[in-house]
Amino acid sequence: MTAFWGIIEKELKVAFTTPVAYIVFLMFSVVSGGFFLLYLQGYELAVQRARHFDDDQLYAQLNFTDLILTPMFAGVLFILLIAVPLLTMRSFAEERQQRSIELLLTSPVTSAQVVLAKFVALLVVVGCITAQLIVYPATLNHFGTTSMAGASVIDWSTTLLSMMGVFLAGGLCASIGMCISSLTNSQIQAAISTFGVLVLLWSLNGISGQIPGWLGDVARFLSPPAHFTNFNRGLLDLGDMVYFVGGTGFFLFFASRVFEGQRWA
């Protein structure tokens, strides 16, 4: 266990002494801020239109959660495609390149411990990056007003589920990235391949509609955004949880087999 925590500690130290984590953090805040502004303006337009037509029914349907936060989180999910490969590319590839992996290979730790510890450290970074998204609902909550007395301006349960969805999708992507990083010596190769795999997974959702029959269902099932959508609607579905957690576990297992194959433990 000492080794497990030691690896997490070291991974986090490296993550936060090198600029990558900060760059990804910045990238995330700039893009999510952009989406937020975009949908905020859209919301304003919708409000003006509802006022113009004096349409009470339309007016009643306007709310921050559905019109700003949900589309914003859906947009934010796309940043994972670029952000996660940057975070995971070094995980094993850099160690192999610098030969520092020899220390891990010859230390009395199991391969599963190494992989899991590295993953937990990545999850902490992904968690920090996801957590910053809380500023948007918090801003709306602080400045927004509602016609209904006592009601919250935003739907917190949906918002938090959306954030959880981003986090889980980030975890799944991180496990894929780590797995790919364990297969190569080059960080660039790891980053590009991870990006490619993630784009493929994402696009499966889009093309699943074009594929008839069970193949289309499989394509949709494999795609992270298809499962994220439920979270973003405020639905906590067991199947989606199993997809994210199970998928993450699968890739971690694979990464630990790869690491194991390089040594003898």
Next chain:
Amino acid sequence: MSDSAASSASASSASSSASSDAPLVEVSGLTKYYRSFCAVQDVSFSLKRGEVVGFLGPNGAGKSTTMRMLTGAIPATSGKARVAGFDVFEQPIEVKKRIGYLPEIPPVYPDLTVADQLKYGCSLKGLSKQQAKDAIEKSVERCQLQPVFHRLVGQCSKGFRQRVGLGQALLGDPEVLILDEPTVGLDPTQIQEVRALIQDLSGSHTIILSTHILQEVSMVCERVIMIRFGELVLDDTLDNLAAQEGDKSVEQIFLERVGA
């Protein structure tokens, strides 16, 4: 210098003969193929507790490969290796607890400070907080790392990086030390110090030392193992060699056996 080497060699041979019952490191028929290329072919030897062995051979002879197999960094194609009674391939965790390994390129992270690097090394060895503190203190003192203790490893000179690697290998006082060219990149004073350190460790530790500096072998080792094209060509004590080969130096023997 030479008489200090001789005295420590005799001291260590005395202590090794005191506990010479079971060999601490036992290698039999170790073979490694990289695809069809044979890097190590049927190498066998055994080392007693406290022995210091010079592991010699030309570049590409399979020294590093043998060492990496012994430490469990890579699997062997066939053959057996045991350290302190544990099979490297069956109980690697137990073996790894008992080995301190310094690879050719010291396994250090440029983005960590020397202090953090050593702390990390301790946690990988499974040392408790107090043990780690003592072990780091000892390593820093042994390898003279005080001047760079709070510096990033990446900003240290090659010599210091090498010594950080050595300090890391010494953490937790492993019974077996496997050092792959430990004096490369050090200046003459540091080389002296590392040699003195190895002599100092020799009584209580079994040390396998690979090197290209042949005088080093006669200075710190009692025994030499030479390999060539992955095969063992010589395994004898320096005393025996001196008796057989007359006043030939290790260098001359090396050139005869593995050179050309």
